[in-house]
Amino acid sequence: MKTILDQTTRDQLLRRIDTLNENSQPKWGKMNVYQMLKHCTLAEDLYLGNTPHKRMLLGYILGKWALKNILKDGAMRRNAPTSDRFIVVEPSGDLEAVKKKWMAQLEEYANYTTVDFVHWFFGRMTKDQIGQLVYIHADHHLQQFNA
Secondary structure (H helix, E strand, C coil): CCCCCCHHHHHHHHHHHHCCCCCCCCCCCCCCHHHHHHHHHHHHHHHCCCCCCCCCHHHHHHHHHHHHHHHHHCCCCCCCCCCHHHCCCCCCCCHHHHHHHHHHHHHHHHHCCCCCEEECCCEEECHHHHHHHHHHHHHHHHHHCCC
């Protein structure tokens, strides 16, 4: 299973992100490329421990099962729901700046030390689970934009 904690995997993701531009069109979903990039930076803020997030009630019931299935499959389904906190409504912004921010955030996983991480839906996660989920999430959105 690929993980963001692996330098080679990170490098591959960074090259894919770098191919995105204002003309990148989604294969599915409602987000444009700016909104997707911003969405991903918001998610990284959570995984890197920069922003706390409350657990969702449904996550207490289904979270561990859903995490197990995502990690087993190595993929997220198209149009999977997310927390309102990760929905970007502004239609545009500085694409290059948000792209660079996401790339810098992914580089932070070279020294990832967060312990006792609790995901808003999946619950308590190990470092290895976080590494795999971050990769799956990034890969999902890069595939969405054919990158």
